[in-house]
Amino acid sequence: MSSDSQPGPDAPAVDAPEPDPQTTVPLKIEDWLTVLVMGALALITFANVLARYFTNESFAWTEEISVFLMIALTLVAASAAVARDRHIRIEYFSDSGSMARRKGLSRFGAVMVAILFTLIGTLSIRMVWDDYRFEETTPGIGLPAWWYSMWLPILSLGIALRAVGLFIRRGREA
Structure with missing residues (x-):
């Protein structure tokens, strides 16, 4: 084998990942939040497994915190996917046709995402207010429920803003 690391003529072509688009708010925010949330999930789950193994008891709070972190992770990753124009679509329709058609479909998708997540964010503000006003607590550890629910409108509106940014780009x- 030769000393250089160039693939031979029969080697399959490997697509290099596309560079991140230029955004006003850096995508590194979502990337680091994803890393931190996944790390926290792994540590919490590992601690619970160790506790169950050695004591035959489970930490009551781990499921509640894990569910919250998985929801937050989903919304943070959705924000990054929207900003990178990697959200779910039917590629047969979105990647076919002229460049103007593809651009139009991408912009249409961005508008629909922005509308959906603006609606989710706006409606969930009422849920947060009700959690706060009625002093709802979580069933597992008794924390105020609004501590968890306040992140839904914040992250939903963040996704909507990323979609607006995609539309503009x-x-x-x-």
């Missing part, structure tokens, strides 16, 4: 492209 797609409009500026030639």
